[in-house]
Amino acid sequence: MVKEKHSARMERIVSLCKRRGFIFQSSEIYGGLNGFWDYGPLGVELKRNLKDFWWRRNVREREDMVGMDGSIIMNRRVWQASGHEETFSDPLVDCRVCNTRHRADQLPERDGKKYCSHCGSSNLTAPRAFNLMFKSHTGPLEDDDNLVYLRPETAQAMFVQFRNVLDTSRQKLPFGIAQIGKAFRNEINPRNYTFRSREFEQMEIEYFCHAEDGLRLTDEWLKERLKFYEDIGIPRSKITIKDIPESERAFYSKKTYDLEYEFPFGVSELEGIAYRTDYDLSRHIEHSGKPLEYFDEAAGRKIIPHVVEPSAGVDRTALALICEAFDEETVTGDKGQTETRTVLRFHPRMAPIKCGVFPLLKNKPDLVAKARGIAATLRPHMQIFYDETGAIGRRYRRQDEAGTPFCVTVDFDPLGENGPTHKETVTLRHRDAMTQERVPISELLPRLMAATL
Numbered sequence: 001m002v003k004e005k006h007s008a009r010m011e012r013i014v015s016l017c018k019r020r021g022f023i024f025q026s027s028e029i030y031g032g033l034n035g036f037w038d039y040g041p042l043g044v045e046l047k048r049n050l051k052d053f054w055w056r057r058n059v060r061e062r063e064d065m066v067g068m069d070g071s072i073i074m075n076r077r078v079w080q081a082s083g084h085e086e087t088f089s090d091p092l093v094d095c096r097v098c099n100t101r102h103r104a105d106q107l108p109e110r111d112g113k114k115y116c117s118h119c120g121s122s123n124l125t126a127p128r129a130f131n132l133m134f135k136s137h138t139g140p141l142e143d144d145d146n147l148v149y150l151r152p153e154t155a156q157a158m159f160v161q162f163r164n165v166l167d168t169s170r171q172k173l174p175f176g177i178a179q180i181g182k183a184f185r186n187e188i189n190p191r192n193y194t195f196r197s198r199e200f201e202q203m204e205i206e207y208f209c210h211a212e213d214g215l216r217l218t219d220e221w222l223k224e225r226l227k228f229y230e231d232i233g234i235p236r237s238k239i240t241i242k243d244i245p246e247s248e249r250a251f252y253s254k255k256t257y258d259l260e261y262e263f264p265f266g267v268s269e270l271e272g273i274a275y276r277t278d279y280d281l282s283r284h285i286e287h288s289g290k291p292l293e294y295f296d297e298a299a300g301r302k303i304i305p306h307v308v309e310p311s312a313g314v315d316r317t318a319l320a321l322i323c324e325a326f327d328e329e330t331v332t333g334d335k336g337q338t339e340t341r342t343v344l345r346f347h348p349r350m351a352p353i354k355c356g357v358f359p360l361l362k363n364k365p366d367l368v369a370k371a372r373g374i375a376a377t378l379r380p381h382m383q384i385f386y387d388e389t390g391a392i393g394r395r396y397r398r399q400d401e402a403g404t405p406f407c408v409t410v411d412f413d414p415l416g417e418n419g420p421t422h423k424e425t426v427t428l429r430h431r432d433a434m435t436q437e438r439v440p441i442s443e444l445l446p447r448l449m450a451a452t453l
């Protein structure tokens, strides 16, 4: 029953995302492509706000962090050194009864036996390793010498360029490199909307440090990342911290936390924070033969830095933001009737559109000119939506569904038609409380800037 309620909620979220232009199926007119998604006009703004805030928090506001932007396709030897070519695989099983394909570790299990999640049969093939990296070739020859992979994570570029970044940025330990970019995984079962996709974006940090600071810094990053989620509108109470036991961690990791969010389809991973010791740099030193060490002045010798890696998904966080914001409430309409108001209660910082600007009537040139002028003044600073069609209540509802935190309506007051006290003022409407206040036009920009920063 509860599950049914949750899946119905998810269906309504998916339908709103399509209807309002957040997310579309990739190549939809050709039947789509499983595991690939396109972001529409509102979705792309949401993702951009998320990435910009992550970048601001983790790069611009910190002295000990720098950014980089690596290529998606790298020398194949990178993936041999990192271990991805050999071990980046999922156990794949086929159901012999209904011919569906599954990840063995995601199948239900009873009395030590796995069952097909589609038809319930236990007649399954033995698991075989399926490498998740997409392959391609550079140049015209499709042979082994030209084999390349689409990166399955952004992290490796930051290890491979560690020396160049260190030499050019003049950072000292501890310091970090941050990167946002696309990653590709040929997931066996893409599912739960955009949650498990085959093409997605990551926001990753490699924070290099002395060995003795690794565990402490992992806990500091945990706090930092929890604060980040609160600051974008995902409350602490909706996030579960999973302290991964040693038996389930990568063999080189001394500590790993998974941060999980309570999605309507279940509590699932948003981000991993892993203390990876000196594994990655050591592997690249070994495979490339190049000196990726750091000269530790205090100790007077070279060391291989350790690393803490907070690795988050843009698409999963965007989906969490949408799920968290989605609300349906019963309200009383203009004519006293009860109706359902669908509203996305985004934190103003994340909202795709910050402010709607409306003239009360579209056939009054003075009002239209005033409203257009206000929109033009605000536009260089934030995403604005100008709308002059339909009753004002309908325009508010449209913005509620888009998650727009503020709307400005230009009525006759700014023109001085209702007396001098209200001249040069407009109505500012607040999405969540649906309250309205009269605000001088000159105060709009500073107020909206402060609320959406």
Ligand code: ATP
Pocket: 153, 185, 187, 194, 195, 196, 197, 198, 199, 200, 201, 202, 269, 270, 271, 272, 311, 312, 313, 314, 315, 316
């Ligand atoms: P999962 O166990 O869900 O497959 P993972 O532990 O393999 O994830 P990581 O390799 O730690 O994931 O990747 C870091 C982050 O990248 C994840 O926390 C997630 O936000 C994002 N991510 C990973 N795989 C996908 C995917 N297929 N679709 C969307 N985002 C993903």
